[in-house]
Amino acid sequence: xxxxxxxxxxxxxxxxxxxxxxxxxxxxxxxxxxxxxxxxxxxxxxxxxxxxxxxxxxxxxxxxxxxxxxxxxxxxxxxxxxxxxxxxxxxxxxxxxxxxxxxxxxxxxxxxxxxxxxxxxxxxxxxxxxxxx
Numbered sequence: 001x002x003x004x005x006x007x008x009x010x011x012x013x014x015x016x017x018x019x020x021x022x023x024x025x026x027x028x029x030x031x032x033x034x035x036x037x038x039x040x041x042x043x044x045x046x047x048x049x050x051x052x053x054x055x056x057x058x059x060x061x062x063x064x065x066x067x068x069x070x071x072x073x074x075x076x077x078x079x080x081x082x083x084x085x086x087x088x089x090x091x092x093x094x095x096x097x098x099x100x101x102x103x104x105x106x107x108x109x110x111x112x113x114x115x116x117x118x119x120x121x122x123x124x125x126x127x128x129x130x131x132x133x
Contacts, residue, residue: 036091044133056133070111072104
């Protein structure tokens with residue numbers, strides 16, 4: 001019995017030490033964008049058109065697409081992004097539970113997000129200057 005406890009303790013210690021060890025990147029290319037972020041981490045945005053917004057979060061840029069036309073989206077100079085439901089995190093993939101709020105000439109608007117995608121470094125370099133947040 002004591003031998004099993006000692007074995008378990010040694011295994012836990014080894015796994016704990018391995019969990020703290022630095023991890024080497026799997027490739028030497030550009031780093032991958034984060035998969036999730038908090039709304040308060042958004043630093044800038046650019047409305048590409050009435051259904052698409054680019055968000056800057058740190059060094060990463062995300063493409064956010066809404067369900068259909070979002071009135072005043074490409075005319076606003078202020079917007080907010082918020083989550084509903086249990087999580088405050090915004091993650092790439094489906095935009096389920098994420099809303100863009102704008103205020104423009106036609107008043108306050110709430111637009112549901114359809115999808116969120118992190119742009120690759122190559123896609124960011126290919127953006128027109130006016131589409132960069």
